[in-house]
Each structure stands twice: as structure tokens, then as C-alpha cells.
Amino acid sequence: WLNPVSTWAADASNFICTHNRFITLSEALSRPVNLYATSIEKMIVTLAELNEGQDIYDVRTFALYSESIKHNAKLLYQVPLDVFLQHTESIDVSRRRIVYLHHSYRCGSTLFSQMFQDLPGWKVVSENQYLLAMLTREVGDVASFSQTDLYKKLVVSGIKYHVSQFGDDTSVFIKSTLYDQYAVRVIPDNLPQVEIVYAYREPL
Numbered sequence: 001w002l003n004p005v006s007t008w009a010a011d012a013s014n015f016i017c018t019h020n021r022f023i024t025l026s027e028a029l030s031r032p033v034n035l036y037a038t039s040i041e042k043m044i045v046t047l048a049e050l051n052e053g054q055d056i057y058d059v060r061t062f063a064l065y066s067e068s069i070k071h072n073a074k075l076l077y078q079v080p081l082d083v084f085l086q087h088t089e090s091i092d093v094s095r096r097r098i099v100y101l102h103h104s105y106r107c108g109s110t111l112f113s114q115m116f117q118d119l120p121g122w123k124v125v126s127e128n129q130y131l132l133a134m135l136t137r138e139v140g141d142v143a144s145f146s147q148t149d150l151y152k153k154l155v156v157s158g159i160k161y162h163v164s165q166f167g168d169d170t171s172v173f174i175k176s177t178l179y180d181q182y183a184v185r186v187i188p189d190n191l192p193q194v195e196i197v198y199a200y201r202e203p204l
Contacts, residue, residue: 024089031049032049032050034036034050034056035128035130035162037134037159038130038195042061048069049075051074059110059124065126085154091161094169095176097172099173100116100184101197102184102197102198102199103200112199113126116173118171123173125174128158128174131155131180132180150191155183158191160191
């Protein structure tokens with residue numbers, strides 16, 4: 001079950017009223033919903049519903065996925081964390097081509113995203129910060145937390161959920177966030193088919 005918060009937004013960004021109602025996860029997933037945020041204190045994952053036809057993955061409009069979804073979300077759904085993790089466990093991405101870009105500041109990572117977006121058959125997820133608030137506000141020792149099974153499940157579930165949003169023949173390029181440098185350690189053991197690229201800027 002979900003506890004969705006229905007919202008009406010001014011200028012497609014600022015929520016000015018809310019109300020609560022309950023629907024099933026399957027009903028929510030039948031709509032154009034995308035991953036938005038996670039809280040381990042409240043044990044929820046927040047999904048955002050968008051208007052039909054909106055492409056929040058266009059990195060030439062918004063360089064960051066998280067900024068795109070903030071401007072285009074019209075409804076927020078709060079999903080119990082265990083329900084979300086159970087759902088993503090059933091998603092099979094073993095046959096999908098996934099490139100994961102781990103990077104440093106000012107290294108050309110946005111250019112990488114734009115280049116992959118222009119390739120036929122590719123979609124780009126550029127810096128989804130769905131773990132950011134949780135890591136910066138709810139976790140004191142991120143290094144220690146990154147060793148837990150919960151953290152590993154959160155990283156893997158996020159990747160699998162995003163990949164599942166695209167057709168089976170679509171390859172996916174994922175640009176990591178700078179705030180979650182430990183995710184790259186989780187991927188090889190849990191999603192071995194993912195190709196990891198590291199980009200950095202050589203200091204002058």
C-alpha cells in the first residue's frame with residue numbers, strides 16, 4: 001500500500017496544497033512514476049508522478065535528473081521501503097546493457113551524458129539523488145553505512161528501477177552523484193553486467 005500525497009503545483013515546481021489517500025503499488029506503477037527520494041528513518045521511498053509525455057531524462061533540458069523531476073512532478077507517492085525493495089527484487093536486468101559513470105568534479109561527465117543521449121537506443125539517467133537526503137541527514141557515518149545490506153539493496157534497487165522504465169532493447173547510461181561515492185563498490189558483486197567507467201580531471 002502507498003500513502004500518496006496529491007499536490008497541485010504553481011509553475012510546475014512549488015507545491016501549495018496536499019491531501020492523503022491510499023492506493024496499491026500496482027496502481028501507482030501503472031502511471032508515469034519515477035524514483036524521487038528515500039528515507040530510512042521513515043522507512044519509505046518516494047515516487048513522483050509526471051504529466052504524460054514529459055521526458056525528464058533529457059539532459060539538454062536539465063543536466064541533472066533530480067532537478068528535472070523537481071520541476072515536473074505533480075504527485076508524490078510514499079511507498080513502504082520493504083514493499084519497494086521486494087518489487088525491485090523481481091526486476092531482471094541481467095540481459096540489459098548498463099554503463100555506470102563514476103566521476104569527479106568538472107571532468108566532462110555532463111558531456112558524456114549528452115553524447116550517450118545522442119546515441120540511438122540509449123537513455124541517460126544523470127545524477128539521480130534519491131539517496132542524497134538520506135545519506136546527508138539521516139546517516140552519521142556514511143562509510144560504515146555503505147557496508148550494510150540495506151545500503152547495497154538501495155543502490156541496486158535504484159539502478160534496477162530506472163532501467164525498468166525503458167524498453168528491453170534500450171541501453172542505459174547512468175551518471176553517478178558525487179555524494180554517493182560508495183555505490184561503485186556495490187555494483188560489481190550485485191550487478192556484474194554493468195560496465196563501470198571512471199572519469200576524472202587531471203589537475204594542472
